Amino acid sequence: MTDDALPSWNEGATKQAILDFVARATTPGADFVKVADRIAAFDNDGTLWSEQPLPPQFDFVFRRWGEEVKSDPSLAAIQPYKALVEHDMSFFAGVAAQDPATIETLLKAFSRSWTGSTPEQFDAEVRVWLETVKQPKFGVPYIELIYKPMLELIEYLKANEFRVFVCSGGGRDFMRTFAEEAWGIYKENVIGTAADYRYIDGQIIRAEEGLGGLDIGPGKPEHVFAQTGRLPVFAGGNADVDIELLESATFAIIVEHNDDAREFAYTSGAEKSFARAAELGWTVVSVKDDWNTVFGHIERV
Incomplete structure (x- = not known):
């Protein structure tokens, strides 16, 4: 890293707000935050990597379910397989918005597909x-579409003795697969919608049941507290399902997707969160105006 801890961030009010908060939190005074309380939590889809045209995990699971329908055509009569076969865009809209009822349907299918498997x-x-799979717009693997400015922010917070967590409605175990190499975040700091596990005959085996409910809406601060015993002082998100996480933090940023040339431009599923941002004074991060680079990796010290 250069002397500038956030080189992919343009100079301006947004970058300065982040730097000022971290400076206040780490300097003795009225806004000082003890090291033990320096918790930062970030959503993943649309906050740490691109989530269009659907969150990447759904690309992964839909491919698996497509193969399952080929093996067992009777599955095509039930959701979510039915929506896949019929290309039901209304169902997919519920997926993109992380609608709880839709997600519950998906979780049942997850159990059907992976119950009894090992983590390996x-x-x-x-x-x-x-x-092997490439994102349709950019023609590169999804793992290449992580936001470089957010990686820099994670490293900056870690350098200032924040413990950084990812808190996503997506699958915890899916994110854990690449968390350490992609984000520089240990697996145990990844919080998400999760399966339960059993230790059977010397192996950890995925159980049919879920663990702790959906990690969306109020589930996000609830799960952060359950894992850390604290609520975050710094939080980042981009959508309505992140509102409660952002509300729970002392300082919050919300990513505004408004750059269709370098990424995507959309507001669907984020209308309420931006209204709340205006009410509570959250820092809005404009992809178009605040980031001079969108995608990429960084060198870690």
Whole structure:
């Protein structure tokens, strides 16, 4: 890294607001935050990597379910397989918005697909997808579409003794597969919608049941607290399902997707969150105006 801890961020009010908050939080005074309380939590889809045209995990699972329908055509009569076969865009809109009822349907299918598997088996399947499947607009693997400015922000916070967590409605185990190499975040700092596990005959095996409910809406601060015993002082998100996480933090940023040339421009699923941002004074991060680089990796010290 250069002397500028956030080189992919343009100079301006947004970058300065982040720097000022971290300076206040780490300098003795009225806004000082003890090291033990320096918790930062970020959503993943649309906050740390691109989520269009659908969150990447859905590309992964839809491919698996497509193969399952080929093996068992009777699945085509039930959701979510039915929507896949019929190209039901209304169902997919619920997926993109992370609608709880739609997600519940998906979780049942997840159980059907991966119950009884080991973490190693699931990781291997995810890695094949990461290495072979390309995002349709950019023609590169999804793992190449992580936001470089956000990686710099994670490293900056870590350098200032923040513990950084990812808190996403997406699958915890899916994100854990690449968390350490992609984000520089340990697996245990990844919070997401999760399966339960059992230790059977010397192996950890994925159980049918979910663990702790959906990690969306109020589930986000609830899960952060359950894992850390604290609420975040710094939080980042981009959508309505992140409102409660952002509300729970002392300082919040919300990513505005308004650059169709370098990424995507959209507001669907984020209308309420930006209204709340205006009410509470969250810092809005404009992809178009605040980032001089969108995608890329960084060198870690």
